Amino acid sequence: MAGRHGTEVGRADLVDLLIRAQRALVRDLGAVLEEEGFTVDQWRVLRALAAEERTMGELATALEIPHPTLTRVVDALVDSALLYRSQSEQDRRRVSVHVSPLGHTKLDRLESLAAAHEQALGGRVGVDNVTRLTDLLRTLP
Template structure:
């Protein structure tokens, strides 16, 4: 099947758009040695509450085994840490460390700059409308 035939399918076009946007975001985050997936993990942890691996997998849009490897790398870099949940000793939660908070502040600048660059090329109003439409699509198909 050629790209034109594939582009008749919403799932394909969404995936292609995601790859195109994330290619630039990946380049923006690369200076800090962080992947887009790791940035998503750090963003999810930025609320200061510990999160289970299941919650992080959902928030970061990652399969559980891939998430585990990414979190292990972040733990090795002292950017996040794991701790047993005091209210449920069977649960392990992941938290953002002080170093992770500092790193995330730098990453936020890079991600925001990337977002603004996409908006300037695509148009702010169009980007905002697209985000609203995609959010509605997500809610509709859930």
């Protein structure tokens, strides 16, 4: 496939387009979540923990968030009583993070906002395109 300058569209073009798309989506979703006093990272942490408790290390790896940033995000969510920490009975050095009942309630609201955001995107670019892109991105490492 030829690019703008008659050259092959390479991985650099793909990477650039994905980064630009990611930034636009995060910016737009961030504006929606900000109305609830939330950031995209806070929403992602709640989502990741809703399915299962994890340690901070597991969470950082799963979400690809640097440890210092993740610590700030989790601290804010703990301070808001949306998450809580607990020590492992087998290994006192191991601390797991859990979503509180209040956190689950808040996550339900945030998920509704995120779903509405995705529906609006589908309205702009086509639901089938969003579905295909989502399926394709799931195949990437």
